[in-house]
Amino acid sequence: MTTTQDSRAPPRRGLTTTRAPFVESARSRGDLFIAQPYELYDDDNQETWRRLCRAIEALWERCACARFLDGLTRLRLDRDLIPRLDAVNAQLVPVSGFRARAVSGYVPAFVFFDCLARREFPTTITIRAGDRLDYLPEPDIFHDLAGHVPMHTDRVFADVLARFGDVARAAAERAATIAAPARRRSVLESNIRALARFFWFTIEFGLMRSRHGICAYGSGLLSSAGELVHAVSSPAVERVDLALEHVVDQAFEIDRFQPLLVVVDSFESLFDEIGRLEAALHAGRLDAVRDGSPAVGDVDLHSFAAAADAAREAAS
Numbered sequence: 302m303t304t305t306q307d308s309r310a311p312p313r314r315g316l317t318t319t320r321a322p323f324v325e326s327a328r329s330r331g332d333l334f335i336a337q338p339y340e341l342y343d344d345d346n347q348e349t350w351r352r353l354c355r356a357i358e359a360l361w362e363r364c365a366c367a368r369f370l371d372g373l374t375r376l377r378l379d380r381d382l383i384p385r386l387d388a389v390n391a392q393l394v395p396v397s398g399f400r401a402r403a404v405s406g407y408v409p410a411f412v413f414f415d416c417l418a419r420r421e422f423p424t425t426i427t428i429r430a431g432d433r434l435d436y437l438p439e440p441d442i443f444h445d446l447a448g449h450v451p452m453h454t455d456r457v458f459a460d461v462l463a464r465f466g467d468v469a470r471a472a473a474e475r476a477a478t479i480a481a482p483a484r485r486r487s488v489l490e491s492n493i494r495a496l497a498r499f500f501w502f503t504i505e506f507g508l509m510r511s512r513h514g515i516c517a518y519g520s521g522l523l524s525s526a527g528e529l530v531h532a533v534s535s536p537a538v539e540r541v542d543l544a545l546e547h548v549v550d551q552a553f554e555i556d557r558f559q560p561l562l563v564v565v566d567s568f569e570s571l572f573d574e575i576g577r578l579e580a581a582l583h584a585g586r587l588d589a590v591r592d593g594s595p596a597v598g599d600v601d602l603h604s605f606a607a608a609a610d611a612a613r614e615a616a617s
């Protein structure tokens with residue numbers, strides 16, 4: 302993406318997903334990890350954050366799992382002003398070692414998972430436009446900071462995220478041992494699809510059983526007032542127990558409310574399931590998962606292939 306902004310002029314204000322000159326400049330320079338230039342949020346951005354919080358906070362009390370509500374309190378997440386990542390991290394790092402790290406846009410799959418292994422969570426700093434409050438074609442700071450990051454105060458959940466990173470690294474190292482390029486590509490494509498599906502049905506859209514019934518811990522639910530209630534209480538949703546072999550073969554769609562959601566009993570059981578995911582990877586059971594969404598793009602494939610090349614070089 303190009304920008305017409307004069308590089309000597311101060312960046313124009315506004316960090317809206319659809320219009321953010323600062324972020325567009327960073328992308329044009331190829332800078333993925335960036336600062337959060339807080340002074341660039343304009344009044345509309347702040348108003349959007351306030352309205353999003355107001356629309357969902359009562360639903361959080363009703364539908365979110367207790368660990369998420371604890372996380373909101375621990376982080377002292379501001380409902381009136383867009384939070385500063387530094388302030389959030391000051392609360393978060395001592396608890397679980399995780400930190401939110403600002404990014405300029407899409408993070409290639411391996412880079413994303415590798416960040417998780419290092420206990421860094423790539424965090425979008427732009428916010429959706431005020432006229433599209435419940436429509437989210439791509440992540441924004443409300444999804445990342447209000448939907449994901451409060452969960453990172455839970456130590457077991459944080460361990461789950463870091464384990465995702467370990468499994469991604471294992472996939473790249475394993476791919477490095479496959480000599481034939483076509484075979485390596487098809488294995489990686491299948492492994493990435495399996496990982497993305499597992500992540501989607503747990504971290505993004507996961508439900509948990511609790512003493513009070515079904516509650517939500519997935520960030521896609523916790524950052525959407527409309528979908529949160531639907532996910533927890535609509536009879537139209539099929540809710541199934543987490544079963545590794547089903548999840549890795551289960552396609553999903555991103556542009557409508559999820560008709561199928563996966564329920565776990567605890568984050569400890571989810572952590573154990575990631576161990577089984579890694580065992581399945583090593584046994585070759587993720588090498589030919591069912592076709593279908595998500596599509597694995599070249600950017601994601603290349604990010605894993607580059608990690609595999611680096612692993613091969615390190616081993617030689």
Ligand SMILES: [Fe+2]
Binds near residue numbers: 440449505
């Ligand atoms: Fe997300």
